[in-house]
Amino acid sequence: MHIWAVANQKGGVGKTTTVVSLAGLLADEGHRVLMVDLDPHGSLTSYFRFDPDSIEHSVYDLFQVQGKITQELPKKLVLETGHPNLSLLPSSTALATLERHAQAQGGMGLVISKTLAILWEDYDYVLIDSPPVLGVLMINALAACQQLIIPVQTEFLAIKGLERMVRTLTMINRARKKPVPYIIVPTLFDRRTQASNKSLRSLKDTYEDLVWHSVIPIDTKLRDASTAGIAPSALDSSARGIKAYASLISTLKDPVN
Numbered sequence: 001m002h003i004w005a006v007a008n009q010k011g012g013v014g015k016t017t018t019v020v021s022l023a024g025l026l027a028d029e030g031h032r033v034l035m036v037d038l039d040p041h042g043s044l045t046s047y048f049r050f051d052p053d054s055i056e057h058s059v060y061d062l063f064q065v066q067g068k069i070t071q072e073l074p075k076k077l078v079l080e081t082g083h084p085n086l087s088l089l090p091s092s093t094a095l096a097t098l099e100r101h102a103q104a105q106g107g108m109g110l111v112i113s114k115t116l117a118i119l120w121e122d123y124d125y126v127l128i129d130s131p132p133v134l135g136v137l138m139i140n141a142l143a144a145c146q147q148l149i150i151p152v153q154t155e156f157l158a159i160k161g162l163e164r165m166v167r168t169l170t171m172i173n174r175a176r177k178k179p180v181p182y183i184i185v186p187t188l189f190d191r192r193t194q195a196s197n198k199s200l201r202s203l204k205d206t207y208e209d210l211v212w213h214s215v216i217p218i219d220t221k222l223r224d225a226s227t228a229g230i231a232p233s234a235l236d237s238s239a240r241g242i243k244a245y246a247s248l249i250s251t252l253k254d255p256v257n
């Protein structure tokens with residue numbers, strides 16, 4: 001099982017879009033893929049037409065039982081998306097209450113790691129979507145993953161938010177046996193604008209090899225797919241944005257390229 005998390009403490013940078021795009025493409029290749037929605041807003045869950053306000057069972061159930069996750073529980077929570085090979089562990093808005101109680105209870109950082117250990121044989125790839133808040137949910141995502149993807153919107157001040165994310169990661173890596181490798185992915189890139197080009201240049205000046213060699217362009221097909229509630233590759237696999245995500249998968253599978 002390969003576990004990739006997508007995180008950034010900034011909202012609207014393309015996290016959820018990255019998760020559905022990568023997950024859909026990996027599922028199209030025939031891999032069994034599980035998406036995990038750790039954002040209390042439940043954008044990923046809503047994307048596939050489940051309602052995070054009224055959903056009966058979600059990842060929240062795993063946090064409620066804490067250390068005592070049974071072998072059966074994770075499987076009971078998984079929903080099918082309708083896209084072949086693509087499953088979802090949904091979020092619910094109840095997750096928002098977790099941050100307040102988690103501090104008091106402690107020991108909640110490994111709930112997702114434990115859950116994925118139970119599902120180890122059932123999926124080839126897991127893509128974790130996380131909230132734009134440093135809290136127990138993001139800590140779970142960072143503790144469970146083997147690879148972190150940090151989408152950064154190519155706009156003015158993009159680097160400011162990234163600094164915070166990298167500091168968070170440094171803190172988490174101190175607590176992990178093996179540090180998480182990460183890749184910074186420039187998103188919503190518009191080559192016609194100075195803002196995009198300038199911020200891409202300053203990203204590369206600051207973070208050098210940690211920045212992916214390519215970019216995810218602005219592509220309305222990605223937005224259209226979210227309106228249709230289907231994985232972007234199912235809408236139009238030849239769209240520029242989808243092709244860029246396919247190229248990102250090649251890099252992640254074979255980091256030397």
Ligand code: ADP
Nearest residue numbers: 011012013014015016017188217218219222223
């Ligand atoms: P986050 O999860 O970081 O908050 P989203 O993935 O929800 O960000 O993206 C924010 C908005 O931008 C959404 O409306 C999404 O459809 C749109 N979007 C994301 N990436 C692209 C892209 N490459 N091209 C066009 N629209 C995009």
Ligand code: MG
Nearest residue numbers: 015016039043
């Ligand atoms: Mg999101």
